[in-house]
Amino acid sequence: MCPTCLPSATSTENNDHLVLSSDPNHPANLIPALCAKFWTLGWVTGTGGGASIRSDDLVYLAPSGVQKELMKPQDIYVLSLAAQSQSLDKRQRVYLRSPANFKPSQCTPLFLAAFTKRNAGCCIHTHSHWAVLVTLILEREGKGEGEEKGKVFEINNIEQIKGFGRGHGKTGNLGYHDTLRIPVIENTAHEEDLTEFLEEAMDKYPDTYAVLVRRHGVYVWGENVHKAKTMCESLDYLFQLAVEMKQLGLPWITDIEPTVPTRK
Ligand SMILES: CSC[C@@H](O)[C@@H](O)C(=O)COP(=O)(O)O
Numbered sequence: 001m002c003p004t005c006l007p008s009a010t011s012t013e014n015n016d017h018l019v020l021s022s023d024p025n026h027p028a029n030l031i032p033a034l035c036a037k038f039w040t041l042g043w044v045t046g047t048g049g050g051a052s053i054r055s056d057d058l059v060y061l062a063p064s065g066v067q068k069e070l071m072k073p074q075d076i077y078v079l080s081l082a083a084q085s086q087s088l089d090k091r092q093r094v095y096l097r098s099p100a101n102f103k104p105s106q107c108t109p110l111f112l113a114a115f116t117k118r119n120a121g122c123c124i125h126t127h128s129h130w131a132v133l134v135t136l137i138l139e140r141e142g143k144g145e146g147e148e149k150g151k152v153f154e155i156n157n158i159e160q161i162k163g164f165g166r167g168h169g170k171t172g173n174l175g176y177h178d179t180l181r182i183p184v185i186e187n188t189a190h191e192e193d194l195t196e197f198l199e200e201a202m203d204k205y206p207d208t209y210a211v212l213v214r215r216h217g218v219y220v221w222g223e224n225v226h227k228a229k230t231m232c233e234s235l236d237y238l239f240q241l242a243v244e245m246k247q248l249g250l251p252w253i254t255d256i257e258p259t260v261p262t263r264k
């Protein structure tokens with residue numbers, strides 16, 4: 001048992017009903033199904049990456065260090081946000097369900113940041129090559145430059161930008177001519193140490209739905225699973241495009257005046 005886990009049920013009454021459902025959209029069924037799809041995209045290979053879903057007060061999490069594409073609903077942890085907030089030691093996690101012989105994902109505090117600071121319903125973490133390559137390009141461009149250079153990915157005038165919401169609490173999506181900005185934080189030796197930097201980036205970029213982690217990957221969240229998944233897909237498309245644009249010597253930010261169509 002992980003030292004920071006505090007199960008509120010014994011192993012014999014391990015609240016299996018919280019993860020056993022015939023509904024394919026139940027979070028305990030969706031997390032393994034999504035991770036199996038993400039594995040085919042190279043987002044969660046070699047146990048890296050993962051996904052977490054919040055349904056009201058309950059947070060569903062994968063175990064740590066497992067092949068994410070082979071997980072089963074019975075492997076899923078369930079945590080109560082309310083119980084967590086009442087706990088005297090905030091680092092102590094209050095699990096309603098802890099599968100035996102596992103530890104909860106090291107990404108747990110980062111997923112919780114998306115749920116508590118942004119009221120997200122789903123958070124996805126990928127180790128996508130494209131995300132990592134974008135952070136490497138930015139690292140090279142930021143070398144010897146000012147403080148902020150290399151610490152934010154910016155792109156405009158690409159249709160797929162319209163796949164992003166304007167920001168938490170705002171209505172509508174970004175437009176074709178808007179600039180999408182994704183902050184970049186530096187990687188740390190231990191995943192949980194990323195949390196304070198992820199939270200800082202969320203404060204500095206209140207409209208962002210994603211944070212890149214240098215030489216590591218990306219965290220993407222959304223109000224629900226559909227939004228988190230489609231924004232993660234749109235981002236990966238843009239990261240790949242951006243790497244290929246860079247190879248062709250094309251800039252990510254361009255000055256294109258909006259055109260008004262003339263109708264005949
Ligand atoms: C290939 S190990 C990757 C981990 O250190 C981490 O970055 C990660 O994304 C997954 O952590 P996990 O605890 O297995 O959910």
Ligand SMILES: [Zn+2]
Pocket residue numbers: 048049125126127191216217
């Ligand atoms: Zn990771």
